Amino acid sequence: MTYFPEEVVEHIFDYLVSHRDRNSVSLVCKAWYRVERSSRRSLFVGNCYSVRPERVPARFPCVRSLSVKGKPHFADFNLVPPDWGGFAMPWIAAAARGLPDLEELRFKRMVVSDESLELLARSFPNLRSLVLVSCEGFSTDGLAAIATHCRLLRELDLQENEVEDRGPQWLSCFSDSCTSIESLNFACLKGEVNAGALERLVARCPNLRSLRLNRAISVESLSKILARSPHLVDLGTGSFTADHRSESYYMLIIALQKCKSLRSLSGFWDASPRCLPAVYPICANLTSLNLSYAPAIQGADLIKLIRHCWKLQRLWVLDCIGDKGLAVVASTCRELQELRVFPSDVFGAGTACVTEEGLVAVSAGCPKLHSLLYFCHQMTNAALVTVAKNCPKFIRFRLCILEPRKPDPVTNQPLDEGFGAIVKSCKDLRRLSVSGLLTDRVFLYIGMYAERLEMLSIAFAGDSDKGMVYVLNGCKNLRKLEIRDSPFGDAALLADVGKYEAMRSLWMSSCDVTLGGCKALAAKMPRLNVEIIDERDEGDEMEENLTDLHKVEKMYVYRTVGGPRNDAPHFVWTV
Amino acid sequence: MEEGSKRRVNPCPKLLDLIPNERHWMVRDPGGGGGKSGLGAEEERKLELKLGPPGREEEPSILSLGYFSKASKTTTNIYNLYSGAKRGFLDTVETKPKDHHQQQQNGLFQLNDRAGLGKEVFIDTSGKAEQQLRLERKACSQTRTGTAPVVGWPPIRSFRKNIASSSSKPSLLGSQNEEGEVKAELSFRKGLLVKINMDGIPIGRKVDLKIYDSYEKLPLAVEELFRGLLEAQKDPSVVESRNHGEEEQTFSGLLDGTGKYTLVYEDREGDRMLVGDVPWDMFLATARRLRVLKTSELSGLSLGGVCRKRNTTTTTTTTTDNNKVLC
Numbered sequence: 046m047t048y049f050p051e052e053v054v055e056h057i058f059d060y061l062v063s064h065r066d067r068n069s070v071s072l073v074c075k076a077w078y079r080v081e082r083s084s085r086r087s088l089f090v091g092n093c094y095s096v097r098p099e100r101v102p103a104r105f106p107c108v109r110s111l112s113v114k115g116k117p118h119f120a121d122f123n124l125v126p127p128d129w130g131g132f133a134m135p136w137i138a139a140a141a142r143g144l145p146d147l148e149e150l151r152f153k154r155m156v157v158s159d160e161s162l163e164l165l166a167r168s169f170p171n172l173r174s175l176v177l178v179s180c181e182g183f184s185t186d187g188l189a190a191i192a193t194h195c196r197l198l199r200e201l202d203l204q205e206n207e208v209e210d211r212g213p214q215w216l217s218c219f220s221d222s223c224t225s226i227e228s229l230n231f232a233c234l235k236g237e238v239n240a241g242a243l244e245r246l247v248a249r250c251p252n253l254r255s256l257r258l259n260r261a262i263s264v265e266s267l268s269k270i271l272a273r274s275p276h277l278v279d280l281g282t283g284s285f286t287a288d289h290r291s292e293s294y295y296m297l298i299i300a301l302q303k304c305k306s307l308r309s310l311s312g313f314w315d316a317s318p319r320c321l322p323a324v325y326p327i328c329a330n331l332t333s334l335n336l337s338y339a340p341a342i343q344g345a346d347l348i349k350l351i352r353h354c355w356k357l358q359r360l361w362v363l364d365c366i367g368d369k370g371l372a373v374v375a376s377t378c379r380e381l382q383e384l385r386v387f388p389s390d391v392f393g394a395g396t397a398c399v400t401e402e403g404l405v406a407v408s409a410g411c412p413k414l415h416s417l418l419y420f421c422h423q424m425t426n427a428a429l430v431t432v433a434k435n436c437p438k439f440i441r442f443r444l445c446i447l448e449p450r451k452p453d454p455v456t457n458q459p460l461d462e463g464f465g466a467i468v469k470s471c472k473d474l475r476r477l478s479v480s481g482l483l484t485d486r487v488f489l490y491i492g493m494y495a496e497r498l499e500m501l502s503i504a505f506a507g508d509s510d511k512g513m514v515y516v517l518n519g520c521k522n523l524r525k526l527e528i529r530d531s532p533f534g535d536a537a538l539l540a541d542v543g544k545y546e547a548m549r550s551l552w553m554s555s556c557d558v559t560l561g562g563c564k565a566l567a568a569k570m571p572r573l574n575v576e577i578i579d580e581r582d583e584g585d586e587m588e589e590n591l592t593d594l595h596k597v598e599k600m601y602v603y604r605t606v607g608g609p610r611n612d613a614p615h616f617v618w619t620v
Numbered sequence: 621m622e623e624g625s626k627r628r629v630n631p632c633p634k635l636l637d638l639i640p641n642e643r644h645w646m647v648r649d650p651g652g653g654g655g656k657s658g659l660g661a662e663e664e665r666k667l668e669l670k671l672g673p674p675g676r677e678e679e680p681s682i683l684s685l686g687y688f689s690k691a692s693k694t695t696t697n698i699y700n701l702y703s704g705a706k707r708g709f710l711d712t713v714e715t716k717p718k719d720h721h722q723q724q725q726n727g728l729f730q731l732n733d734r735a736g737l738g739k740e741v742f743i744d745t746s747g748k749a750e751q752q753l754r755l756e757r758k759a760c761s762q763t764r765t766g767t768a769p770v771v772g773w774p775p776i777r778s779f780r781k782n783i784a785s786s787s788s789k790p791s792l793l794g795s796q797n798e799e800g801e802v803k804a805e806l807s808f809r810k811g812l813l814v815k816i817n818m819d820g821i822p823i824g825r826k827v828d829l830k831i832y833d834s835y836e837k838l839p840l841a842v843e844e845l846f847r848g849l850l851e852a853q854k855d856p857s858v859v860e861s862r863n864h865g866e867e868e869q870t871f872s873g874l875l876d877g878t879g880k881y882t883l884v885y886e887d888r889e890g891d892r893m894l895v896g897d898v899p900w901d902m903f904l905a906t907a908r909r910l911r912v913l914k915t916s917e918l919s920g921l922s923l924g925g926v927c928r929k930r931n932t933t934t935t936t937t938t939t940t941d942n943n944k945v946l947c
Contacts, residue, residue, distance in 0.1 A: 119772065119775075121775070121777055122772035122773070122775045122776070122777075123771065123772050123778065124771070124772045179777075205777065205779070289825075289826055290813075290826055290828075295848065298823055298849070298852075299848060299849075299852050302852050302853070303852075322822065322823050322824065323823065325822045325823070326822060326823075337780075337783075338783060340783050363783070387776060387780055388774060388776065388780075389783065420774060420776070445774055445775060447774050449770065449773065478775075502775075504773070504775070529772070
């Protein structure tokens with residue numbers, strides 16, 4: 046390869062798409078490092094604190110697409126205090142200085158301020174795509190800045206962010222000459238939106254293929270919008286609630302029928318069962334359906350709807366679909382690849398929603414199923430063994446039994462054998478979340494069989510340090526390990542410290558790790574940041590004489606070449 | 621280690637009402653000492669459950685298992701255990717057959733130090749801990765009423781936690797409720813809304829019968845309801861070649877059997893009847909649902925009751941199975 050001129054090598058590298066492959070070739074020799082460096086177009090930073098933002102344009106000066114992730118996953122469930130960090134501003138600032146040709150920017154679980162959005166909007170004239178997932182810290186004013194200045198914007202995708210509402214005018218900030226929008230998702234916005242401005246925007250963007258509206262959009266507006274955009278492929282409806290006698294509902298039906306390209310539906314806030322028939326005519330073409338925001342649609346109506354959706358590949362529903370509904374899914378949706386069943390009544394007493402039966406039915410009927418997120422009230426080992434046999438292709442298997450430490454209700458045994466069957470059978474498993482009553486044994490199985498596992502979530506499980514050690518010793522490809530309320534302590538933490546440099550991060554909360562253990566880890570591994578999150582008042586802390594035996598409430602360990610954070614709040618300290 | 625051993629023991633129902641949390645302790649049972657975070661450290665200790673002999677003032681042994689974080693003494697966590705619960709648990713412990721066994725159990729829960737001793741005890745009695753675990757579970761399983769809130773559990777985003785309550789639809793009974801509603805509408809409300817479906821059109825509509833005083837205007841109403849839908853369904857390339865005249869006639873002859881379609885209704889007993897047979901008022905009182913069927917398919921259906929009713933003026937029928945038509 047050294048006889049080839051660099052242009053040829055670069056051309057060959059163009060075929061390398063995955064980050065890992067590119068990382069590997071850059072390690073081969075200086076020449077390849079140089080070529081790879083200047084030809085890298087897309088960069089993914091899985092942990093914003095693993096590297097200083099300024100490093101990015103220095104290391105890869107020609108990047109056009111940047112994706113950065115901030116907070117640990119458990120932040121989604123309020124386990125990380127709000128001011129923990131993950132600020133987007135330093136990244137935007139560094140990119141603004143060094144990567145002016147940036148075209149795509151994606152942030153997940155980060156704090157994005159209006160100022161940073163303002164800077165973003167002004168710094169990247171070629172910006173085509175902005176995706177913000179599970180972020181917070183900005184308002185509709187920031188969106189206004191984006192709309193105003195990003196003239197070539199094709200995609201604005203806001204997924205599940207916390208956005209402060211400062212009025213509907215942001216949408217009107219898209220200039221009249223803006224005709225490039227292909228994808229617009231503002232479903233997470235809580236406030237009103239200027240429907241007229243939206244209709245005009247939709248009308249002048251002929252390439253619009255994906256549109257996800259927020260709850261404030263009425264059926265009337267939806268009909269008008271659909272009339273202007275019959276080529277939509279992906280639609281997030283607004284509130285979807287209407288009087289059936291009304292003309293607007295009638296108009297909606299007509300408009301929907303004309304959208305022959307629709308393949309994906311979501312939204313349906315406030316949808317009542319009687320509105321659902323409006324979508325029946327397009328169900329046969331749907332590959333993706335998300336009804337998880339519509340609690341008023343119960344089992345029988347869900348069943349009626351799903352019977353039309355025989356091409357479905359992705360289905361997100363609430364557990365009011367019931368085992369019976371899942372049986373219908375199993376018999377109708379033979380192409381199903383991803384299923385998510387969310388709990389509708391979180392604190393209820395288990396008014397039988399879905400159980401192991403539903404899961405078994407789906408596994409039997411849907412051989413292509415590879416991604417599962419399933420919240421249920423009970424699970425049995427026998428069911429899991431059956432599921433493992435029926436669906437050996439699982440890549441993501443996340444099972445959440447709502448009651449912590451619940452055993453198999455039939456045998457009263459832990460669920461070790463059931464999960465063991467899953468990891469043994471699903472050789473390609475990359476992500477696993479376990480729940481229910483579990484002993485160290487399940488971790489023995491995971492360590493033994495889950496060779497491709499990259500992410501493992503553990504809660505209220507295990508008996509002793511051995512459990513965690515099995516996992517650390519066994520799962521060669523483990524990247525993220527997050528543990529809560531499990532009896533793993535210092536011995537487990539320190540069993541294989543080198544492992545953490547091969548992983549992105551480790552989270553442990555409400556476990557048995559002590560301050561001493563964290564200090565020991567930090568001392569041994571200088572390229573790890575061992576963060577301790579302690580939310581007690583500062584006053585208390587001063588008086589408290591913290592010994593090394595003090596148990597750490599929340600610990601977050603991650604590899605980094607950026608050294609300790611310089612933006613940590615007072616309740617986070619790096620040991 | 622002792623932590624592990626604690627966690628293996630399943631708590632009794634009341635104990636499970638205690639929620640571990642860095643900040644907020646929520647206790648479901650209102651009879652308790654109040655799960656408020658205002659309790660001072662001293663009170664906390666008083667309420668703490670100890671499994672050792674009374675009078676010990678050592679570091680609190682914590683009964684509950686796994687839910688509790690063991691940060692430090694001055695933690696804002698509150699170990700709020702009621703004496704009743706404590707007794708209940710001890711009772712269960714004491715039903716163990718062997719005294720020796722019980723001694724060891726007590727030993728299990730003495731948290732003198734966090735490593736070493738506790739750990740060894742655990743290993744020795746691991747089998748017994750399992751036994752106790754099973755017993756506990758059986759004792760508790762009947763009395764559990766529901767999952768108490770734990771921070772960050774279940775692992776769903778905040779906006780999903782309130783979905784059921786934030787929905788603007790008060791009724792969650794779904795389609796079952798619809799039938800009831802239709803009945804209510806029939807009897808008591810000003811309007812008389814009945815569902816009406818047409819052959820070949822998946823979308824149903826509703827028609828308010830009370831606004832018409834006779835059968836005359838009904839066909840027009842039906843046409844209004846379905847014309848748009850029929851058109852939307854038609855293949856655009858075919859529409860061009862059709863003449864308008866044919867369309868106009870689609871909805872004629874609905875009542876006399878001469879048209880392309882015929883209007884039928886279902887009465888309270890589920891029988892299918894031709895619309896027009898009975899006096900209008902009686903029709904209003906008994907009709908539950910309307911259908912626009914293709915006339916050509918009428919004779920194929922088991923409208924047995926219909927034939928008889930055409931010739932009589934009564935609407936009462938003895939319910940026989942062959943009169944019932946499956947929707």
